[in-house]
Amino acid sequence: TEDSFKQIKALDDKVQAFLTLTEEDALARAEQLDNEPLENRGSLFGLPIGIKDNIITKGITTTCASKMLENFVPVYDAAVVEKVHEAGMISVGKLNMDEFAMGSTTERSAFQTTHNPWKLDRVPGGSSGGSAAAVAAGEVLFSLGTDTGGSVRQPAAFCGIVGMKPTYGRISRYGLVAFASSLDQIGPLTRTVEDNAMLLSAIAGVDHRDSSSSSKEIPNLIAGLTGDIKGLRIAVPKEYMGEGVAQDVKESVQAALTVLESLGATWDEVSLPHSHYASPTYYAIATAEASSNLARFDGIRYGYHPENAKNLNEIYLRARAEGFGTEVKKRILYGTYALSADHHEDLYVKAMKVRTLIAQDFASVFENYDIIVGPTSATTAYEIGGVVRDSLTLYTNDILTVPVNLAGIPAISIPCGFSDGLPIGLQMIGKHFDEATLYRVAHAFE
Numbered sequence: 001t002e003d004s005f006k007q008i009k010a011l012d013d014k015v016q017a018f019l020t021l022t023e024e025d026a027l028a029r030a031e032q033l034d035n036e037p038l039e040n041r042g043s044l045f046g047l048p049i050g051i052k053d054n055i056i057t058k059g060i061t062t063t064c065a066s067k068m069l070e071n072f073v074p075v076y077d078a079a080v081v082e083k084v085h086e087a088g089m090i091s092v093g094k095l096n097m098d099e100f101a102m103g104s105t106t107e108r109s110a111f112q113t114t115h116n117p118w119k120l121d122r123v124p125g126g127s128s129g130g131s132a133a134a135v136a137a138g139e140v141l142f143s144l145g146t147d148t149g150g151s152v153r154q155p156a157a158f159c160g161i162v163g164m165k166p167t168y169g170r171i172s173r174y175g176l177v178a179f180a181s182s183l184d185q186i187g188p189l190t191r192t193v194e195d196n197a198m199l200l201s202a203i204a205g206v207d208h209r210d211s212s213s214s215s216k217e218i219p220n221l222i223a224g225l226t227g228d229i230k231g232l233r234i235a236v237p238k239e240y241m242g243e244g245v246a247q248d249v250k251e252s253v254q255a256a257l258t259v260l261e262s263l264g265a266t267w268d269e270v271s272l273p274h275s276h277y278a279s280p281t282y283y284a285i286a287t288a289e290a291s292s293n294l295a296r297f298d299g300i301r302y303g304y305h306p307e308n309a310k311n312l313n314e315i316y317l318r319a320r321a322e323g324f325g326t327e328v329k330k331r332i333l334y335g336t337y338a339l340s341a342d343h344h345e346d347l348y349v350k351a352m353k354v355r356t357l358i359a360q361d362f363a364s365v366f367e368n369y370d371i372i373v374g375p376t377s378a379t380t381a382y383e384i385g386g387v388v389r390d391s392l393t394l395y396t397n398d399i400l401t402v403p404v405n406l407a408g409i410p411a412i413s414i415p416c417g418f419s420d421g422l423p424i425g426l427q428m429i430g431k432h433f434d435e436a437t438l439y440r441v442a443h444a445f446e
């Protein structure tokens with residue numbers, strides 16, 4: 001824990017991954033844990049961890065990187081926070097993100113811009129950019145992020161680390177500030193595949209406080225890391241290797257396939273024909289759910305409260321106008337429109353139908369294949385404030401990641417190469433509740 005803070009003090013002025021540090025509490029807990037008898041020591045005993053700032057922490061400010069929650073101090077811990085404590089881990093602080101997890105660069109934080117440790121003029125990806133940058137910079141070996149449409153995998157790829165989006169329902173969302181409830185999933189970010197599997201094992205499992213959490217058994221994820229992937233059948237969707245994907249990324253993924261082949265796997269090209277509808281489908285559903293979830297921020301029960309408002313209506317109006325950033329407001333507007341009486345049939349309901357088709361695309365590929373492989377992101381990390389600023393380009397990049405959330409299946413991003421000093425991420429997508437195969441293959445490749 002001391003080393004972790006040493007590294008944070010040396011680097012975080014530049015990287016800016018953390019929004020809040022809890023050094024005093026962390027050191028006190030570390031000291032207390034030192035006196036624990038061996039039999040009480042959890043599976044991740046004494047290891048420091050950073051937590052994305054949309055996961056609530058008792059007594060520690062939880063902002064969602066929004067002015068709306070700048071001074072919000074929760075009175076209880078999220079289920080995953082309870083679990084990392086049970087495993088003996090030590091929370092060192094809260095990590096920066098795009099406001100309410102809406103974005104792909106972490107530039108949409110209301111408070112600070114996180115920098116990619118590999119090249120400080122690049123973004124770390126997002127929305128879990130702080131979580132990925134902190135691990136890549138060696139400030140912590142473990143962090144928690146959240147993935148609604150790629151927000152664990154894409155920053156893991158941009159920062160050259162391992163990021164897992166588990167199956168929807170694998171981990172309790174109790175105490176995660178909701179963005180889009182049917183897509184949100186908490187996920188671990190780490191340097192190695194084995195660490196990742198250990199952290200997932202510690203935080204997974206059913207929780208009666210989240211009715212969407214699953215009681216499905218969690219296999220021993222570590223025992224499966226044998227290095228043996230002989231006979232593995234890999235599908236490579238042609239839609240994931242198309243024109244929009246940069247040449248350096250394509251070459252790296254192709255080289256990774258050759259490595260997997262040399263380990264005894266085989267691969268074929270397949271098609272996921274509804275991929276191209278994934279982005280609009282995702283944005284209709286995610287914004288609809290966000291508009292409803294974010295209705296609770298009314299300036300009274302939570303967060304930002306405007307000064308000198310003359311009446312209730314003015315409190316609502318000003319709290320939301322002054323508390324939310326532009327992207328959040330934009331999405332609340334889209335979502336409200338998608339759910340409005342005149343449009344919900346042709347937007348929201350239609351999107352739900354396409355969501356089913358996207359899930360069926362995956363299901364039919366998985367009849368003949370064990371995993372799907374492709375890039376995590378179409379390019380390496382963008383420049384901060386650079387040219388890939390327009391929303392449309394950023395939205396298009398989501399095509400590689402959002403179908404997984406729409407289908408509720410697990411996917412991992414692991415490093416597979418470098419281009420011009422920046423890491424490239426390889427994405428592996430698995431069947432429902434089959435994180436074990438993803439870890440096994442990722443570990444063999446690593």
Ligand code: GLN
Binds near residue numbers: 101286
């Ligand atoms: N980039 C996507 C978005 O802006 C994904 C966000 C996420 O997974 N939280 O919605």
